[in-house]
Amino acid sequence: MSGLFANLNTSATALKAFERSLEIAQNNVANASTAGYAKQLPTLDALPFSPMTGLPGGVRAGDPLSTRDEYLEQAVRYQTSVLSNFQTQARALSGIEPIFDVTGQTGIVAALNSVFQSFSAWSANPDSAAARQDVLSKAQDVGASFQQAAAVLSGVTSNINNKIDTTVDQINSLAAQVRDYNLKQSQGTGGDAGLDAHLHDTLETLSGLASVTARFEDDGSVTLLLGGQTPLVIGARQYALASGYFNSSTPVNPNAPPAVHILDASGQDVTDQVSGGMLGGLLTVRDSVLPSLQGDGQQAGALNIIAKQVADRVNQLLASGKDPAGNAGLPLFTYDASSAANTARSLAINPNVTADTLAALDPGPPQVVNGIAMALAGLGDSHAPADTIGGKSILEFLNAQTQIVGQQVADATAGQTIAQQSVAQAKAVRTQVSGVSLDEEAVRIMELQRGYQAISKMISVINGLTDTLISMVS
């Protein structure tokens, strides 16, 4: 009889095991389109079989095995973080690029070229009322173009500030979801495939916002670190981030926009640890690119440096000349001198200056009737020490800034292209290796690695050939 009961028991266990397998398969089908879901595999454990001691053998359902591979998950998250960083930078920089129009048709470049041309036309006809009036009109355009550029940069700054605040809130909200997951794990209600899917989906979204490391602990909880150092979630505790706007040291330039800082839960500055994701991209543009152009508490910024140099040199030259009535020339430009970071936004034409008070005559000796007008016409390209900025003529310096911004946009766009491919690739590899046995996975991944290596070698041959051809045509 014991044999019959043993047989019945074995059959019942086996049926339960297969029922569990069916449940898992059903769960896989139901979650096929759930974001972050990784297929679960049913496992069957062999039961001890020993007729002598009455152990009937058979199978029972083991714990379901997730096909999720944390390495590949991490790879996808890392690439997502890089992609989001470049995307954010490219988007933010595209708002700045038109200020420095590389074609020279619009913006500051066009306005400066026009005013130098008007000086040149005036030098050819120093007594011409039309030429003098044109100088005033073009100088007004220069002031307006600098003010407009400063307003655009200020608008981009406010927009980025808002985005930084929103992104920090989003990070805190997602970290709270990870903390809730940990709570469920500690209460023994975790281990559910749907919960696991939600966690991985949350981690992927988080990696798009910042460089976040997820460490899976032995107790099933997830430790979340910002930049691999600052804790966001440990077990059931969350450490919220905050954004702050202040200067680290006493500002030299009052009224300049303060830097943005990311603070941890204890108020420590952890900005340096934010390197990837949307937040990293926003911080790069906000704390590095924008201050280099519009200035901050410590630096004047390229836009203000150019505005100041143009205004000061034009005013100095005019002041050294004489107008048709024999009076000393009036300054053409005015600006707020109280802050070096405020020059561009306050640059305007002197309200007291008229076409008649423009001083074209250089009293010398020797006296030259159009001496000042000629010096102004050549100011843009002049390499005289007083006219240059860091050894470059005004137009060269402006051109260099245009190139820097253009290069930053090009780098961000190229980085975005590469990161897009890398994310797609990491996701494709994840799909390729998920759901097969570990041995098969290893064989497949090594086969792919060999294939990619061979392709890399061929690409380097093509690169060498292209270099040879470039030297042939150079």
Place this chain on the structure above:
Amino acid sequence: MTLKQRCQAGEAKLDQVSAALLDPRPEVLDRCEADLEEIIAMLETGDAESIVDPSADKADLLRLRNRIRLLALQAQQATNLCQGWAQLGLTEGYTDQGRPVLAPSEPQASYEV
């Protein structure tokens, strides 16, 4: 075939390879190798007579080189991804210093001559 035409054909092939690399299957990678061989053959046959307008040709070649470098980064990234996975798959993770930890195995008898 002028150098310009070669550059254009090469660039088109590189775009194909770049898209194909996103489909990681051995047979697809084999096809990529064949495409790259075609590009090599095309560029190897470049001689002085195929140069029509040196400055325009140089611009085309620089663009081609830029495209090649992007593809090189893509292939390198894929290789690194697989290498990292294989290392992790065959070991028990990494030490704090980033070195792979070998999976412990039972001592086994060996026969030496």
